[in-house]
Amino acid sequence: MxxxxxxxxxxxxxxxxxxxxxxxxxxxxxxxxxxxxxQIIGAVAPVLGFKVETxxxxxxxxxxxxxxLKGNFDGKLNEQSLIDGASRGLVMAAGDPYTxxxxxxxxxEFNKDLTGNIGxxxxxxxxxxxxxxxxIRTLPDTPADESGLRSGDTIIAVNDEFMAERTxxxxxxxxxxxxxTTVKLTVLRGLDSKEFSITRAEITAxxxxxxxxxxxxxxxxxxxxxxxxxxxxxxxxxxxxQGVKGxxxxxxxxxxxxxTVAQDIAGIWLDNKVVVTERSGDKVTEKLRSSDNSILKxxxxxxxINGSSASASEIVAGALxxxxxxxxxxxxxxxxxxxxxxxxLQNGAVLKVTIAKWYxxxxxxxxxxxxxxxxxxxxxxxxVNADRDPQLARALEILKK
Numbered sequence: 001m002x003x004x005x006x007x008x009x010x011x012x013x014x015x016x017x018x019x020x021x022x023x024x025x026x027x028x029x030x031x032x033x034x035x036x037x038x039q040i041i042g043a044v045a046p047v048l049g050f051k052v053e054t055x056x057x058x059x060x061x062x063x064x065x066x067x068x069l070k071g072n073f074d075g076k077l078n079e080q081s082l083i084d085g086a087s088r089g090l091v092m093a094a095g096d097p098y099t100x101x102x103x104x105x106x107x108x109e110f111n112k113d114l115t116g117n118i119g120x121x122x123x124x125x126x127x128x129x130x131x132x133x134x135x136i137r138t139l140p141d142t143p144a145d146e147s148g149l150r151s152g153d154t155i156i157a158v159n160d161e162f163m164a165e166r167t168x169x170x171x172x173x174x175x176x177x178x179x180x181t182t183v184k185l186t187v188l189r190g191l192d193s194k195e196f197s198i199t200r201a202e203i204t205a206x207x208x209x210x211x212x213x214x215x216x217x218x219x220x221x222x223x224x225x226x227x228x229x230x231x232x233x234x235x236x237x238x239x240x241x242q243g244v245k246g247x248x249x250x251x252x253x254x255x256x257x258x259x260t261v262a263q264d265i266a267g268i269w270l271d272n273k274v275v276v277t278e279r280s281g282d283k284v285t286e287k288l289r290s291s292d293n294s295i296l297k298x299x300x301x302x303x304x305i306n307g308s309s310a311s312a313s314e315i316v317a318g319a320l321x322x323x324x325x326x327x328x329x330x331x332x333x334x335x336x337x338x339x340x341x342x343x344x345l346q347n348g349a350v351l352k353v354t355i356a357k358w359y360x361x362x363x364x365x366x367x368x369x370x371x372x373x374x375x376x377x378x379x380x381x382x383x384v385n386a387d388r389d390p391q392l393a394r395a396l397e398i399l400k401k
Contacts, residue, residue, distance in 0.1 A: 062086060066082065069082075080347065083347075084101075084103040084349065087101050087345075087349065088101045088103075091351065091353075096354050098336070098338055098340055098352070098354050099340070099351075099352065099353045099354050100351075100352045101349065101350075101351055101352075102349060102350040102351075102352065103347075103348075103349050104347060104348030104349060106350075107348060107349060107350040108348075110350070110352075120176055120177050120178050120179040120180075120181065120200040120201065120202065120203075121175065121176045121200060121201070121203040122142065122143045122144040122147075122149075122175060122183065122185075122198045122200060122201075122203070123138060123139040123142020123143055123144040123145060123201070123203050123205075124136075124137070124138045124139070124142075124144035124149055124175075125137045125138075125139070125205075125253070126155070126168065126171065126172055126175075127168070127253070127308070128168050129152075129154070129381050129384060130381055132154050132155075133154070133155040133163055133166070133168055133171040133172075134152065134153065134154050134155065134384070135149055135150065135151055135152065135153040135154075135155070135187070136151060136253070136384070137151050138150075138151070139203070139205060139206075142201065142203060143198045143199055143200065143201050144198065147196045147197075147198045148196065149185070149187070149196060149198075150189065151384060151387060152189070152381075152384045152386075152387070153187040153188070153189050153194075154187055154188040154189075155171060155185060155186070155187055156186045156187060156188050156193065157184075157185070157186040158171065158174040158175055158183065158184070158185060158186075159174070159183060159184050160184065160186070161174065176200070177200050178200065179200055179201060179202050180199065180200065180201075181199070181200050182197055182198065182199050182200070183197075183198055183200060184196070184197050184198075185198060205222060206222065207221065207222050207223050207224075207225050207227060207228040207231060208220060208221050208222065208228060208231045208232055208235060209222075210235045210238070210239075212242065212244070213248075213396060214396065214400070215243075215244060215245045216244055216245055216246045216247065216248060216396055216399050216400070217235075217238075217239035217242070217244040217246075217247045217248070218247075218248045218250060218392070219232065219235055219236075219239075219247060219248065219249050219250065220250040221249065221250065221251055221254055221265070221313075222253070222254055223254060223255065223256070223257045224254070224256060224257025224258050224261040224262055224265070224312040224313075225257055225258065225261065226258065226261070228257065228258075228261050228265070229261050229264035229265060232264075232265055232268060233264075233268060233295060236268050236295040236296050237295060239296070239299075240295060240296070240299075244299070245300070245399060245400070246299060246300035246301060246302070246399030246400075247296055247299055247300070247301045247302075247399075248301075248302050248303075248304060248392065248395045248396065248399065249301060249302070249303045249304070249316075249320075249326070250303075250304040250392070251303060251304060251305055251309045251313040251316065251317060252304050252305060252306040252308065252309055252330060252391070253306065253308045253309070254308070254309055254310070254312075254313040255308065255310045255311065255313070255334075256310050256311030256312035256313055256314075256336070257311075257312045258312065259276075259288070259312065259315070259339060259358075260288070261312065262275070262276070262312035262313075262315040262316050263275045263276070263288045263289075263290065263315075264290075264291070265316050266290050266315070266316050266319045266320065267290030267291040267293065267294060268294060268295050268296050269294055269296050269297060269299075269301060269320055269323075269325050269326065270290040270294055270297075270319065270320070270323055270325065271290065271292055271294040271297055272289055272290060272291070272292045273289060273290050273319070273323055273361065274287055274288070274289055274319075274361045275288050275289060275290050275315065275316075275319045275361065276288050276315045276318075276319065276358045276359065276360065276361070277358065277359045277360075277361070277363070278339060278356045278357070278358050278359075279356060279357050279358075279359060280355065280356045280357075285356060290319075297325075300399050301320065301325060301326040301327070301399075302326060302327045302328075302329050302395035302396075302398050302399055303316075303317050303320055303321075303326045303327070303328050303329065304329055304330050304391050304392065304395055305317050305328055305329070305330045305331065305332075305333050305371065305373060306330050306331045306333070306379065306391075307331055307332060307333065307334055307370075308334060309330075309333040309334060310333065310334035310335075310336045311334075311336045313333070314333045314334070314335075314336065314337070314366055314370070314371050315358060315360075317333065317371050318360035318361075318364065318366065318371050319360060319361055321360075321371065321374070322360050322361040322362040322364075323361060327374045327375065327395075327398055328371065328372075328373040328374045328375070329373055329374065329375045329377055329391055329394050329395045329398070330373050330376070330377055330379070330391045331373060331376065331377070331378060331379070331391075332369075332370040332371070332372055332373070333366070333370035333371045334370055335366050335367055335368045335369050335370035335371075336366075336367065337357055337358055337359070337365040337366045337367035338354045338356065338357050338358065338367065339354070339355055339356045339357070339358055340352045340353060340354055340355065341353055341355045375394060375398070377390050377391045377394045378390070378391075379391050
């Protein structure tokens with residue numbers, strides 16, 4: 001999940017998400033008055049606020065390849081699949097891992113991730129531990145929770161199919177399925193192998209969760225979707241009424257979401273301060289500032305980060321760190337310092353394209369480097385298996401001083 005543009009500020013979106021998918025308007029302009037189509041688009045698009053390129057790409061070689069394939073291939077060809085493949089290859093050749101072509105099905109899955117609505121699932125968060133798919137946690141009152149799955153369980157097989165050579169995404173997709181159907185999980189717990197037969201249900205993962213620990217409010221944020229900011233402000237107001245001694249903002253595993261939601265979240269602590277600056281090339285295109293409604297201004301705060309805290313999470317963490325209103329605890333963040341725009345294409349396809357780089361208030365772009373914690377605390381596999389959280393424990397310790 002990553003930073004994307006949102007509709008309200010002429011910025012077009014994702015967010016799992018994360019975070020309703022908003023697809024950019026595709027303008028269709030016809031021929032007129034002897035002008036070429038690309039000339040018309042070039043003249044009209046800037047007035048409408050669209051960024052366009054009116055040049056063309058010589059696809060003669062691609063057409064030649066298609067004709068030879070169609071004329072000689074011993075089998076049936078799906079032309080939509082060929083179009084998707086050609087478009088995917090074109091986008092991949094840009095050489096940017098965050099500029100991606102999604103076909104219709106992939107776009108639908110992306111939308112589910114952004115909103116937290118995964119359809120039929122079991123309600124377990126799965127991550128990689130020692131390169132093995134592992135249960136990170138189970139959501140309360142879900143099939144995974146009720147079945148007895150635990151944090152730290154390593155997934156060995158799904159429906160008796162071994163997952164040793166599978167990617168994390170492939171394991172997750174094997175577990176998901178139609179609501180009401182059953183999936184069999186074989187897991188390793190310590191040295192013991194255990195089997196669970198779990199009936200899939202409709203799962204919508206909450207974007208935030210809160211708890212009170214020894215007078216300190218803990219706000220866990222899973223993604224930055226369109227409901228996250230309002231929920232977070234409600235939680236902040238509640239913490240304020242409870243008279244909390246401090247707040248822990250847990251951004252571990254948060255892959256990002258809407259850019260303006262990150263701006264709003266930072267505004268819970270920052271009063272009319274620069275949150276992030278966008279640059280396209282060497283040109284500053286925008287500076288986003290926080291609101292003047294900083295509910296938790298002055299409240300001691302610690303932010304938990306790790307290698308899966310990315311994009312919008314890094315924007316919030318970087319802004320709070322640069323303005324010295326929070327202590328960052330944990331591990332180096334992922335390091336994604338770019339903004340993507342989603343553009344609606346034909347047949348339900350979507351282009352996610354990098355349009356700018358973002359910088360923290362102090363001018364840092366964290367691409368490939370990430371944001372470093374003020375206090376480095378590791379969370380090991382042994383900690384996960386023992387249900388220990390030294391990162392949270394250190395954050396609470398700091399706030400109790």
